[in-house]
Amino acid sequence: MIRVQGLTVAYGAVKALVDVSFEARTSAITAVLGANGAGKTTLLRTISGLKTPVAGSITHDETELTAMKTEDIARMGIAHVPEGRGVIGEFTVEENLRLGALTAKLNAKQSLENQYERFPILGERRRQHADQLSGGERQILSMARALIANPSVLLLDEPSLGLAPLITAQIMATIKDLCASDDLTVILVEQNASSALRIADHAVVLNVGHVVANDVASVVAEDENLRQYYLGMVS
Amino acid sequence: MDIFLTSRIASDVLGGVTNGVIYGLVALSLVLVWRSTGILNFAQGAMPMMATYVGMIAFGHFFGYWICVVIAILVGFLIGAGTERVLVRPLYGKPEINPVVVMVGFLTVLEAVAAAIWSSTPRSLTTPFSPIDFHLGGKPFALSAFSLYQIVTAIVVMVAVAVLFRFTNLGLQLRASALAPEVSRLLGVRVNRMLTLGWTLSTGVGTITAILVSSNFFTGLTPQVMDGIFAFGFIAAAVGGLDSPVGSIVAGVVIGIILQFVGDYVNSNAIILVALFILIVSLMARPNGVFSVVKARRV
Amino acid sequence: MNRGLSSRRVITTVAAVAAVALSFIVTPSSRDGVALAVLATLTVIGGSVLLSSDLRRAHPVVTRAATSTMAVSVSLVATFFFSSTTNFNLATGAAMAVTLVGLSFLTGVSGQVSLGNGAFMGVGAFAMAIWSNHHSTTPIVVTLLISIVAGALVGLLLGLPATRLRGPYLAGMTLAFAVAFPAILTYFNSWTGGDGGLQLPNAATPPHWLRALYVHGTTSLTSGTLWLTDITLVATGVAFFFMANLFTSRVGRAMRLVRDNEVAAELVGVNLNRARVLAFVVSSSYAALGGALWTFLNNSVTPATYSFALSIVILSVIVIGGIGTIPGALIGGLVYAYSTNVINWITNQTGLNPQGNFASQLNGIIFGGLLIVTMMLAPRGVAGVYYTFRHRRASPGGDVKSPSEETYAEA
Ligand SMILES: Nc1ncnc2c1ncn2[C@@H]1O[C@H](COP(=O)(O)OP(=O)(O)OP(=O)(O)O)[C@@H](O)[C@H]1O
Numbered sequence: 001m002i003r004v005q006g007l008t009v010a011y012g013a014v015k016a017l018v019d020v021s022f023e024a025r026t027s028a029i030t031a032v033l034g035a036n037g038a039g040k041t042t043l044l045r046t047i048s049g050l051k052t053p054v055a056g057s058i059t060h061d062e063t064e065l066t067a068m069k070t071e072d073i074a075r076m077g078i079a080h081v082p083e084g085r086g087v088i089g090e091f092t093v094e095e096n097l098r099l100g101a102l103t104a105k106l107n108a109k110q111s112l113e114n115q116y117e118r119f120p121i122l123g124e125r126r127r128q129h130a131d132q133l134s135g136g137e138r139q140i141l142s143m144a145r146a147l148i149a150n151p152s153v154l155l156l157d158e159p160s161l162g163l164a165p166l167i168t169a170q171i172m173a174t175i176k177d178l179c180a181s182d183d184l185t186v187i188l189v190e191q192n193a194s195s196a197l198r199i200a201d202h203a204v205v206l207n208v209g210h211v212v213a214n215d216v217a218s219v220v221a222e223d224e225n226l227r228q229y230y231l232g233m234v235s
Numbered sequence: 236m237d238i239f240l241t242s243r244i245a246s247d248v249l250g251g252v253t254n255g256v257i258y259g260l261v262a263l264s265l266v267l268v269w270r271s272t273g274i275l276n277f278a279q280g281a282m283p284m285m286a287t288y289v290g291m292i293a294f295g296h297f298f299g300y301w302i303c304v305v306i307a308i309l310v311g312f313l314i315g316a317g318t319e320r321v322l323v324r325p326l327y328g329k330p331e332i333n334p335v336v337v338m339v340g341f342l343t344v345l346e347a348v349a350a351a352i353w354s355s356t357p358r359s360l361t362t363p364f365s366p367i368d369f370h371l372g373g374k375p376f377a378l379s380a381f382s383l384y385q386i387v388t389a390i391v392v393m394v395a396v397a398v399l400f401r402f403t404n405l406g407l408q409l410r411a412s413a414l415a416p417e418v419s420r421l422l423g424v425r426v427n428r429m430l431t432l433g434w435t436l437s438t439g440v441g442t443i444t445a446i447l448v449s450s451n452f453f454t455g456l457t458p459q460v461m462d463g464i465f466a467f468g469f470i471a472a473a474v475g476g477l478d479s480p481v482g483s484i485v486a487g488v489v490i491g492i493i494l495q496f497v498g499d500y501v502n503s504n505a506i507i508l509v510a511l512f513i514l515i516v517s518l519m520a521r522p523n524g525v526f527s528v529v530k531a532r533r534v
Numbered sequence: 535m536n537r538g539l540s541s542r543r544v545i546t547t548v549a550a551v552a553a554v555a556l557s558f559i560v561t562p563s564s565r566d567g568v569a570l571a572v573l574a575t576l577t578v579i580g581g582s583v584l585l586s587s588d589l590r591r592a593h594p595v596v597t598r599a600a601t602s603t604m605a606v607s608v609s610l611v612a613t614f615f616f617s618s619t620t621n622f623n624l625a626t627g628a629a630m631a632v633t634l635v636g637l638s639f640l641t642g643v644s645g646q647v648s649l650g651n652g653a654f655m656g657v658g659a660f661a662m663a664i665w666s667n668h669h670s671t672t673p674i675v676v677t678l679l680i681s682i683v684a685g686a687l688v689g690l691l692l693g694l695p696a697t698r699l700r701g702p703y704l705a706g707m708t709l710a711f712a713v714a715f716p717a718i719l720t721y722f723n724s725w726t727g728g729d730g731g732l733q734l735p736n737a738a739t740p741p742h743w744l745r746a747l748y749v750h751g752t753t754s755l756t757s758g759t760l761w762l763t764d765i766t767l768v769a770t771g772v773a774f775f776f777m778a779n780l781f782t783s784r785v786g787r788a789m790r791l792v793r794d795n796e797v798a799a800e801l802v803g804v805n806l807n808r809a810r811v812l813a814f815v816v817s818s819s820y821a822a823l824g825g826a827l828w829t830f831l832n833n834s835v836t837p838a839t840y841s842f843a844l845s846i847v848i849l850s851v852i853v854i855g856g857i858g859t860i861p862g863a864l865i866g867g868l869v870y871a872y873s874t875n876v877i878n879w880i881t882n883q884t885g886l887n888p889q890g891n892f893a894s895q896l897n898g899i900i901f902g903g904l905l906i907v908t909m910m911l912a913p914r915g916v917a918g919v920y921y922t923f924r925h926r927r928a929s930p931g932g933d934v935k936s937p938s939e940e941t942y943a944e945a
């Protein structure tokens with residue numbers, strides 16, 4: 001479980017997040033929604049230690065994360081799939097996956113095989129350089145690279161960005177499955193509110209750094225105001 | 236066959252390879268640092284020079300050649316790591332000239348300190364290998380036990396670096412930290428440690444090179460011994476591509492052979508002139524380096 | 535602003551009055567009276583231009599010319615009273631300052647750095663000596679120009695490929711050039727005279743026009759070496775005048791745009807490659823002029839002077855003075871001129887054996903150490919520290935122009 005309390009984050013004088021609080025429960029998907037510049041990416045980067053907050057706390061099962069280094073947070077089992085996917089183009093598919101498995105101290109061969117089983121498309125392309133993959137394949141690769149270390153928390157930053165609706169649906173289904181089967185805490189950042197709300201259990205809506213809604217996903221999905229003003233969903 | 240091996244051409248090629256592997260090693264150590272931290276280390280000759288003085292001269296009173304070699308390499312590792320931690324770390328993200336100036340300053344200090352302690356008189360290191368050319372059918376050909384030692388050592392080092400980077404998890408992390416530091420940290424790679432390690436390794440490779448250079452009967456060890464070698468090594472790295480370890484090694488060997496012919500057929504002062512010429516022409520023709528795969532280097 | 539103006543006014547007035555007074559006191563007793571009178575007149579003209587704030591605002595070029603004229607004529611007057619050792623030191627430092635201001639320009643406007651300016655000085659120094667030996671009648675001004683052209687050509691050859699590339703290629707290539715330079719001189723030893731170097735043919739004879747300017751034929755000046763110092767100082771003044779204009783010219787501004795923001799520069803229509811090459815060629819020409827002046831001052835040139843070590847010393851003193859600034863070059867030149875004295879003083883104070891290893895390496899340890907420390911703590915050197923300090927005082931907390939901006943605007 002991830003608990004965020006009173007989090008304020010600033011870039012210089014500009015505050016990107018103001019007094020943000022919410023909880024992301026284990027075995028549940030928490031969607032974080034909001035328009036461009038709402039502060040969603042900033043939230044995830046602060047959780048994984050890439051950005052230091054001005055105030056507030058972030059805890060993972062009682063462990064305070066804000067004072068920790070990014071590397072150590074990652075080693076605790078908090079996997080972050082960054083915006084724009086972050087696959088290393090100069091590496092092969094397999095090298096990308098090996099990099100993901102490094103810190104988990106697992107049987108590397110076995111965990112590679114597991115991922116190839118789960119995502120057969122990666123198995124077929126294991127020797128290819130990642131910059132030769134399509135956008136959807138890269139998204140799958142970066143998910144697989146995050147999952148290979150058996151994380152307890154998965155932070156996803158706009159996994160549907162630039163993908164066709166069909167692939168988006170597939171990815172969402174995969175996330176849902178993982179969450180159900182693996183005791184995973186998922187924080188899913190999305191612009192695409194409708195597809196995120198379809199699979200999410202809980203939803204947090206951000207507007208220029210402030211939390212404007214924090215409720216069960218179905219409630220948020222039904223709220224006419226939220227839909228219209230913050231989620232850009234036409235009814 | 237004998238006649239060919241003792242011919243002028245064959246001896247130039249052999250002599251060229253012997254020098255060329257040295258240029259290749261210096262180029263390799265430059266590439267290691269460049270790829271991991273984006274800095275061209277102008278003290279890449281002087282740091283190993285210092286390690287060689289400490290290992291081979293200071294400890295030379297107490298131990299034999301091979302133990303001193305090991306000590307020198309360890310000192311090289313220490314100098315590399317310490318330099319990255321203390322001098323280089325504050326320079327990341329600074330304007331391009333800051334690391335250049337600081338490393339040139341470091342080069343100056345190291346050379347002056349070495350000369351202050353050990354004087355500028357050349358020291359000859361006693362090697363277990365004879366510098367006298369082998370003979371074939373009563374005629375010498377340009378290969379000695381020492382030059383074989385030099386070539387074999389260089390090849391071993393190059394292969395070891397290649398294996399480390401290609402096939403080990405450590406190498407994977409080193410490469411990842413250089414290519415995508417932020418993503419690497421998100422995957423739990425200790426990027427800062429990898430940067431230090433890059434400098435450590437590079438100075439280690441440099442130290443082996445400096446030991447080979449100064450073990451050479453004809454040069455010996457002086458505080459400035461690596462200045463000229465550094466210039467050739469930089470030229471090799473720039474010609475082969477600062478991003479390309481293989482390219483820079485190949486360029487080093489090829490340049491070594493060409494220059495041996497120049498020295499033999501023209502005269503020894505023309506060597507560096509031709510080297511500069513090669514650099515100018517190759518940068519004009521292939522700005523990315525003759526062997527580089529990276530395309531983004533042009534402005 | 536007002537404060538700056540008024541202090542300038544005070545300094546200018548004092549300098550002009552001092553020069554006039556001096557020339558009146560000295561003229562009757564000195565054989566060089568005419569020369570002093572000319573200098574005094576120049577000082578007064580320069581001073582009055584500077585005092586008119588309308589002129590200053592409307593014609594910055596005229597203002598810079600007046601500043602240079604004043605500075606040069608005041609220092610020329612001073613050379614009449616200094617010992618010949620001091621004069622030689624000053625002139626050596628002035629020629630070095632010419633080299634430094636070129637390097638400062640390269641870094642200031644393009645963000646790149648050259649590690650080979652010692653070798654470029656060598657190019658100018660040898661060009662001067664070689665030309666004089668083949669054409670001993672060429673006027674000194676023409677010979678200096680020829681040396682500048684030689685520096686520019688070599689600079690173009692090295693700069694064309696290296697400046698096109700991002701990253702430290704220019705630094706690396708110029709370092710290779712500096713390391714190679716002694717071997718290059720040896721390779722062309724039929725021209726360069728090998729290890730012994732070259733002597734100038736018409737040793738220390740001042741040209742006719744200069745003799746005519748002083749009291750004809752009878753002066754102590756023309757038989758001594760003072761005229762060498764004075765010509766060097768005049769050349770330095772001219773070089774700085776051009777550089778001050780270049781720094782603030784449209785070309786200079788365009789180049790700084792290149793340094794700070796390539797994309798913006800490209801959008802404005804600046805040709806990036808050409809700007810970088812140009813900056814490098816300017817810097818190597820200036821170095822060549824500096825070297826030619828050294829040959830002129832010494833009446834000879836030796837290859838040992840232009841070793842790799844010189845290039846490092848050049849980098850050190852400009853970094854200490856303030857790389858990227860014009861005043862930094864003057865400070866650096868002064869540091870260079872007196873560095874030997876200071877280091878000898880340190881040797882004496884610390885009781886080191888002057889012949890010992892450590893004392894002989896003190897130079898490298900101090901310069902290298904200062905390079906590192908300056909870059910870490912005050913990357914714009916003494917000049918940068920001064921500007922920051924003045925800004926703090928001028929506008930406490932208020933809107934502070936970036937020190938670099940000011941640095942360039944100042945000239
Ligand atoms: N590196 C940065 N420096 C300065 N400001 C930044 C930086 N990164 C983000 N911001 C600002 O912080 C605010 C939040 O940005 P953030 O990237 O978190 O938004 P987001 O919700 O992820 O938007 P999007 O949906 O477009 O990805 C924005 O106003 C943005 O301009």
Ligand SMILES: [Mg+2]
Pocket residue numbers: 040041042083
């Ligand atoms: Mg975002």
